[in-house]
Amino acid sequence: LVSATTKTPQSVSTMATEEDNVGNIKRQLAKIFDVSLRTTVPDETDVEPLVAACAGKFGDYQCNNAMGLWSKIKGKGTQFRGPPSVGQAIMKNLPPSEIIESSSVAGPGFVNVVISKNWIAKSIQNMLIDGIETWSPRLPFKRAVVDFSSPNIAKEMHVGHLRSTIIGDTLARMLEFSNVDVLRRNHVGDWGTQFGMLIEFLFEKFPNWEEVTETAIGDLQTFYKASKQRFDSDPVFKEKAQQAVVLLQGGEPKYRKAWAQICEISRSEFNRVYERLGVQLEEKGESFYNPYIPNVIKELTDKGLVEESQGARVIFIDGINIPLIVVKSDGGFNYASTDLAAIWYRLNEEKAEWIIYVTDVGQQQHFDMVFRACKRAGWLPLEDNKYPKTTHVGFGLVLGEDGKRFRTRNTEVVRLVDLLDEAKNRSKAALIEREKAAEWTEAELEQIAEAVGYGAVKYADLKNNRLTNYTFNFDQMLNDKGNTAVYLLYAHARICSIIRKSGKNIEELKKTGTIVLEHEDERVLGLHLLQFAEVVEEACTNLLPNVLCEYLYNLSEIFTKKFYSNCQVVGSAQETSRLLLCEATGTVMRKCFHLLGIVPVYKI
Numbered sequence: 001l002v003s004a005t006t007k008t009p010q011s012v013s014t015m016a017t018e019e020d021n022v023g024n025i026k027r028q029l030a031k032i033f034d035v036s037l038r039t040t041v042p043d044e045t046d047v048e049p050l051v052a053a054c055a056g057k058f059g060d061y062q063c064n065n066a067m068g069l070w071s072k073i074k075g076k077g078t079q080f081r082g083p084p085s086v087g088q089a090i091m092k093n094l095p096p097s098e099i100i101e102s103s104s105v106a107g108p109g110f111v112n113v114v115i116s117k118n119w120i121a122k123s124i125q126n127m128l129i130d131g132i133e134t135w136s137p138r139l140p141f142k143r144a145v146v147d148f149s150s151p152n153i154a155k156e157m158h159v160g161h162l163r164s165t166i167i168g169d170t171l172a173r174m175l176e177f178s179n180v181d182v183l184r185r186n187h188v189g190d191w192g193t194q195f196g197m198l199i200e201f202l203f204e205k206f207p208n209w210e211e212v213t214e215t216a217i218g219d220l221q222t223f224y225k226a227s228k229q230r231f232d233s234d235p236v237f238k239e240k241a242q243q244a245v246v247l248l249q250g251g252e253p254k255y256r257k258a259w260a261q262i263c264e265i266s267r268s269e270f271n272r273v274y275e276r277l278g279v280q281l282e283e284k285g286e287s288f289y290n291p292y293i294p295n296v297i298k299e300l301t302d303k304g305l306v307e308e309s310q311g312a313r314v315i316f317i318d319g320i321n322i323p324l325i326v327v328k329s330d331g332g333f334n335y336a337s338t339d340l341a342a343i344w345y346r347l348n349e350e351k352a353e354w355i356i357y358v359t360d361v362g363q364q365q366h367f368d369m370v371f372r373a374c375k376r377a378g379w380l381p382l383e384d385n386k387y388p389k390t391t392h393v394g395f396g397l398v399l400g401e402d403g404k405r406f407r408t409r410n411t412e413v414v415r416l417v418d419l420l421d422e423a424k425n426r427s428k429a430a431l432i433e434r435e436k437a438a439e440w441t442e443a444e445l446e447q448i449a450e451a452v453g454y455g456a457v458k459y460a461d462l463k464n465n466r467l468t469n470y471t472f473n474f475d476q477m478l479n480d481k482g483n484t485a486v487y488l489l490y491a492h493a494r495i496c497s498i499i500r501k502s503g504k505n506i507e508e509l510k511k512t513g514t515i516v517l518e519h520e521d522e523r524v525l526g527l528h529l530l531q532f533a534e535v536v537e538e539a540c541t542n543l544l545p546n547v548l549c550e551y552l553y554n555l556s557e558i559f560t561k562k563f564y565s566n567c568q569v570v571g572s573a574q575e576t577s578r579l580l581l582c583e584a585t586g587t588v589m590r591k592c593f594h595l596l597g598i599v600p601v602y603k604i
């Protein structure tokens with residue numbers, strides 16, 4: 001028999017604990033509703049509280065368990081008459097807590113709650129004193145690998161790699177903020193048959209190779225293309241190039257040295273891009289995993305996964321009509337064998353619990369097959385919600401104004417350094433135009449132009465759902481109005497200047513002042529500030545940076561169009577409280593910028 005008990009629900013502690021995120025409203029409410037659900041339907045032990053923000057006229061959050069519960073208990077002699085009466089009971093059984101100001105039941109049993117203003121105010125005040133880290137997500141794993149950027153040696157680093165770099169860096173930053181130990185891995189394409197033809201070509205071009213300086217072979221891409229052309233058209237060259245692969249892989253010193261030198265040239269080019277974008281990465285390229293491949297293939301073979309097919313050795317995956325080739329017909333290893341070895345290494349040597357791959361959606365099938373092979377091998381659990389796990393974070397194309405793949409000035413591909421130069425130069429020109437009165441030194445102007453220019457490029461990418469294609473447009477991303485980094489950076493700088501111009505010592509106010517949320521717009525701002533904790537957790541869990549961008553943009557809009565338009569700050573009776581709200585908004589915005597890899601500017 002399912003019945004509601006009359007037991008007095010015990011009160012729920014909202015004190016901070018290690019595992020518990022105090023600022024996270026959703027989690028706090030889930031704990032409270034959990035108590036109520038246990039009381040309301042004691043026999044249904046596996047019911048999880050379904051709590052979501054709702055921003056409706058009935059409340060701020062909603063518990064949505066009544067319908068599901070009703071379908072479980074109806075016909076089992078329950079005293080409830082339908083979902084609304086289940087909802088009523090859930091509401092009645094809510095334990096007393098300082099978080100909930102009032103609650104009501106609407107429609108088919110939704111329990112709506114209004115969050116207490118005092119609790120919001122207190123939570124923000126605590127955050128200002130204890131730091132925004134107290135609002136960081138608590139995730140159920142300790143170590144993650146983020147495999148991102150990963151360009152290919154001697155080939156161009158194109159916009160696809162830029163997307164991977166920007167998205168991967170943000171995901172790594174969000175996980176780091178959540179106290180996850182993140183191994184940022186650059187899986188550089190530094191191995192493979194292309195090196196044979198490139199080396200052979202360079203040897204031909206520079207007979208005294210040993211003395212050649214880096215600058216002489218500076219433009220590797222051009223040589224790469226030329227060597228490819230030779231390879232495709234000249235059978236004698238092709239033969240030599242194939243021989244070169246054998247020599248290189250056999251460790252012949254002259255070939256090894258040339259290979260290392262080629263890698264070094266590309267590497268310094270990649271690093272210039274990373275430095276400008278403020279991205280940290282540790283290179284463990286494809287070649288790093290070479291020594292592990294034979295054993296991994298042996299293990300997979302021993303487990304009966306590997307079959308012979310048209311001279312190659314392959315793994316068949318259910319429902320996919322092409323097999324995953326793990327040993328080519330010439331006996332060589334490939335992209336897939338390397339990725340299998342990399343997963344083995346990351347799981348066993350690096351003890352990663354979550355391995356995240358950031359590449360364009362075109363590689364989805366590759367990763368799908370590799371991951372499923374690992375599941376079959378028993379390296380990964382079959383269920384996607386268990387750890388260790390692997391996830392492919394795919395993203396769409398960057399398009400030009402013509403709707404085709406993005407290119408600049410009819411060149412074949414976009415050189416990333418040129419693109420970043422242009423972003424910076426354009427933002428500098430716009431800054432000079434807009435801020436005629438500003439007294440910046442040349443160095444300050446450079447710094448601001450870089451922060452704004454690179455920030456604009458990153459934000460224009462991150463604000464879109466990563467799976468959609470987006471159009472690259474400098475004018476749009478550098479606009480100071482609308483949903484752009486420029487607008488957001490200005491909004492933040494303005495907040496800093498409000499505080500500065502008040503002449504008050506904000507550090508002092510944090511200790512002595514009190515936040516009071518009187519005006520409706522103060523409450524709206526306060527609630528939104530507090531929702532940072534659950535938004536960043538969602539962005540982390542679902543690997544969606546656009547969720548954080550949307551939050552940041554809304555925060556800025558609420559601050560500017562509601563709070564700052566309707567609540568006088570400096571000189572008002574509520575000055576202290578409102579300055580603290582400004583400071584809290586600035587703090588949350590700065591953390592968002594940080595997580596998005598954008599450098600905040602304090603004076604523009």
Ligand code: ARG
Nearest residue numbers: 147150151152187189339359
């Ligand atoms: N180098 C590859 C490319 O440019 C991306 C590598 C992604 N990472 C991996 N473990 N497969 O497409």
